[in-house]
Amino acid sequence: MSKKASLIFRFRYLTSAVLCLFAAFSPSLFGADAVLQRLPAALLVPGGAAVVPTASDAIRGEYKGERVLLARFEGEQYAIIGIPLSAKPGLQTFTLDNRAGETETLGFSIADKAYTxxxxxxxxxxxxxxxxxxxxxxxxxxxxxxxxxxxxxxxxxxxxxxxxxxxxxxxxxxxxxxxxxxxxxxxxxxxxxxxxxxxxxxxxxxxxxxxxxxxxxxxxxxxxxxxxxxxxxxxxxxxxxxxxxxxxxxxxxxxxxxxxxxxxxxxxxxxxxxxxxxxxxxxxxxx
Missing domain, CATH: 2.70.70.10 (Glucose Permease (Domain IIA))
Known part of the structure; x- marks a missing residue:
């Protein structure tokens, strides 16, 4: 398994029928992706940023209770996530909702960083x-x-x-x-x-x-x-x-x-x- 693949995992589970109905009939409720000319530099440490490729049908993401920026770059969708200075080394997870009413959980690993x-x-x-x-x-x-x-x-x-x-x-x-x-x-x-x-x-x-x-x-x-x-x-x-x-x-x-x-x-x-x-x-x- 590649290093990238080892850092990113995913599994899906169905959320409530209410979310499914809202996603089907009110797609604007969750907003649209941003379209980028450049991806930020990924730095998987506290105070850095994660740039995680996602499924193309994701419409909303959350990390630690905060909404995640979803963006398209060269035809692919990414979740771009700020990592707090207080984050501990190891696995971090976030969720994505799609238009089918499913929620996907993805993860990335961060290393420690010793700030002076x-x-x-x-x-x-x-x-x-x-x-x-x-x-x-x-x-x-x-x-x-x-x-x-x-x-x-x-x-x-x-x-x-x-x-x-x-x-x-x-x-x-x-x-x-x-x-x-x-x-x-x-x-x-x-x-x-x-x-x-x-x-x-x-x-x-x-x-x-x-x-x-x-x-x-x-x-x-x-x-x-x-x-x-x-x-x-x-x-x-x-x-x-x-x-x-x-x-x-x-x-x-x-x-x-x-x-x-x-x-x-x-x-x-x-x-x-x-x-x-x-x-x-x-x-x-x-x-």
């Missing part, structure tokens, strides 16, 4: 240990962003070939184990690109501005929806140059580099979310 540490000194102690008032704000902002990350817009055509959002130097990579003033915090969920304050920030791919705001940790922030659960985030900006609902194209300016929120200097924090999971943005940069 990063230790930062933050001068503003409230940015490390927020007070009660700060926590109320942080919790409200977190709920707002979580809702945005679960957006699913089938009118937008996602792309996995992106351009760098700013001209600068990568100062922090994805997945770093972070310590602020010696205290452990959540792993780094994006890529930091250092640049002079005021440097233009552009959309790395076409999309719709889903949300903007000033957040306690993230500072001035934009959330950009690329469609089908592919969403990107831009933080610590000096200015926000777009409004919610605006359609942007790749390379269009959306703001400027700043140092708002929890920072040690001017830079852009850029993250990419797929099936409500933060994964390494480097996977999306065009060769």
């Amino acid at each position: 540490e990063q230790r930062l000194t933050i001068k503003n102690q409230r940015q490390v240990n927020p007070n009660e008032t700060d926590m109320t704000r942080i919790q409200a902002e977190s709920a707002e962003m979580k809702a945005a990350f679960r957006s699913w817009d089938e009118a937008l055509a996602p792309t996995f070939s992106m351009i760098p959002p700013v001209d600068g130097v990568r100062s922090s990579s994805f997945g770093l184990k972070r310590f602020f003033n010696g205290e452990p915090r959540a792993p780094h969920s994006g890529m930091d690109i250092a640049a002079d304050e005021g440097t233009p920030i552009v959309a790395p791919a076409a999309g719709r501005i889903l949300a903007t705001g000033n957040y306690f940790f993230n500072g001035n922030t934009i959330i950009l929806d690329h469609g089908h659960g592919l969403i990107s985030l831009y933080c610590h900006m000096n200015t926000i140059d777009v409004e919610v609902g605006r359609q942007v194209i790749a390379g269009e300016q959306i703001g400027r580099v700043g140092q708002t929120g929890r920072v040690t200097g001017p830079h852009l924090h850029w993250s990419v979310n797929l099936n409500n999971t933060r994964i390494d943005p480097a996977l999306f940069l065009a060769d």
